[in-house]
Amino acid sequence: MSERIYARFLLFMNAVDNDLLEEALAIPKGKAMLHWKALTAAAACLCVVLGLLLWQGRTPAPPESGVTAADLAGYGYTLPLPADARDILYDLLPSPSEIPIAQARFGTGGHAVTLRAWRTVEPQEIFDDETWTDQMDWSDGGTTLSLRSNAQTAQVSWYADETQWSVRSDTTPADLLDTVDDIFSVLGRQLNRAPENAQDVHYNAFYLDDLAVGETSFTLDGVKYVYRIAPTYDTSPDFADISGVEGDFDHQAQAEVGWCPARLSWNDGGPGKVVWFDVVPGQLYSLSVDAGASQESLLDLANQLFLPAQDEL
Numbered sequence: 001m002s003e004r005i006y007a008r009f010l011l012f013m014n015a016v017d018n019d020l021l022e023e024a025l026a027i028p029k030g031k032a033m034l035h036w037k038a039l040t041a042a043a044a045c046l047c048v049v050l051g052l053l054l055w056q057g058r059t060p061a062p063p064e065s066g067v068t069a070a071d072l073a074g075y076g077y078t079l080p081l082p083a084d085a086r087d088i089l090y091d092l093l094p095s096p097s098e099i100p101i102a103q104a105r106f107g108t109g110g111h112a113v114t115l116r117a118w119r120t121v122e123p124q125e126i127f128d129d130e131t132w133t134d135q136m137d138w139s140d141g142g143t144t145l146s147l148r149s150n151a152q153t154a155q156v157s158w159y160a161d162e163t164q165w166s167v168r169s170d171t172t173p174a175d176l177l178d179t180v181d182d183i184f185s186v187l188g189r190q191l192n193r194a195p196e197n198a199q200d201v202h203y204n205a206f207y208l209d210d211l212a213v214g215e216t217s218f219t220l221d222g223v224k225y226v227y228r229i230a231p232t233y234d235t236s237p238d239f240a241d242i243s244g245v246e247g248d249f250d251h252q253a254q255a256e257v258g259w260c261p262a263r264l265s266w267n268d269g270g271p272g273k274v275v276w277f278d279v280v281p282g283q284l285y286s287l288s289v290d291a292g293a294s295q296e297s298l299l300d301l302a303n304q305l306f307l308p309a310q311d312e313l
């Protein structure tokens with residue numbers, strides 16, 4: 001039985017007044033036979049109702065169920081859908097509390113996506129259980145996110161402003177994270193780190209040497225950049241390089257990004273990278289470029305992109 005049908009069944013069962021039930025049971029002995037006939041008829045009716053409910057539970061709710069964005073707004077929900085969302089279907093799902101779960105199903109990028117939100121005082125799981133093969137948790141833009149995936153499904157969840165959010169799709173984790181990035185933009189929050197005039201912006205998250213890395217890739221003036229952030233407990237001066245860029249460089253230098261110690265490596269007009277470390281929150285950063293590198297250009301863009309974690313608290 002689906003959650004919707006189960007909620008309707010509970011509503012039906014709770015509609016019987018307790019006093020009326022006790023009065024109905026207090027039947028005089030002389031009318032016992034009539035009483036049992038009445039109970040038998042009532043039981044038959046109940047079986048018919050249950051049968052209908054169970055039969056309906058096997059049938060998916062029709063798209064024309066009538067739930068609209070205005071209905072969701074009545075419960076305090078405004079679901080932040082990406083600009084390219086199509087074939088949108090809204091729904092309200094029962095929850096353990098008096099506040100239902102808001103849902104929107106839509107298509108984007110050739111994939112089906114389900115977005116759910118639940119106003120709750122603490123983080124909750126709001127999708128059915130699934131067996132995941134890959135899991136990771138990380139913090140970016142002041143928000144803690146969790147990514148779960150297997151060969152068929154990916155799910156991203158986060159809790160913010162007393163609302164549990166969760167997005168599930170039959171797409172790759174990287175593609176789903178791009179959708180989540182669009183959702184964050186509608187929410188007025190920032191997940192990716194890219195200049196306003198950047199193009200081909202993509203957000204991703206993955207493990208690199210046991211570090212949970214959040215990555216923004218983008219193109220600026222025809223040049224591809226990759227910006228990364230990763231939390232770490234290692235506060236040693238010889239901090240890790242999370243850029244993933246290897247090779248020999250003609251130039252190397254020490255500098256600062258903000259107040260953070262930084263190391264630069266580059267070839268004039270060619271590839272380059274800058275890595276730095278903010279010791280107070282324990283955050284590693286890197287910015288790499290595939291062409292046009294110089295010490296000045298690397299430091300200039302790194303300082304533009306660097307958002308100190310202290311300002312996110």
